[in-house]
Amino acid sequence: MGTFSAWHLAILLGVVVLLFGSKKLPExxxxxxxxxRILxxxxxxxxxxxxxxxxxxxxxxTTVPPSRPAS
Structure with a gap:
C-alpha cells in the first residue's frame, strides 16, 4: 500500500505533462x-x-562556545 508502482509513476507523469505541457517541462x-547548483x-x-x-x-x-537551541 505504501509503495509506488510503475503505474503510479506513469499516471503521475501523464498528469504533469497535461498540466504543464511538454514544452514547459525541460525549461x-x-x-x-x-x-x-547555486544552493x-x-x-x-x-x-x-x-x-x-x-x-x-x-x-x-579563543574558542566560541556552541550555541544552544532556544527552549
Whole structure:
C-alpha cells in the first residue's frame, strides 16, 4: 500500500505533462538544476567560511562556545 508502482509513476507523469505541457517541462527542469547548483555552491562557500573562522579561532587561542537551541 505504501509503495509506488510503475503505474503510479506513469499516471503521475501523464498528469504533469497535461498540466504543464511538454514544452514547459525541460525549461522547468533546467531552472531546477540551476537552483540546485547555486544552493550547492553557496553551501560549500558557507562551510569554507566557517572552517576558515574556526582555524583562525584555534590560532588565536579563543574558542566560541556552541550555541544552544532556544527552549
Amino acid at each position: 522547468m527542469a533546467r531552472s531546477l538544476g540551476k537552483s540546485a 550547492k555552491s553557496e553551501a560549500a562557500a558557507m562551510k569554507a567560511e566557517r572552517d576558515k573562522a574556526d582555524e583562525a579561532d584555534k590560532a588565536d587561542g
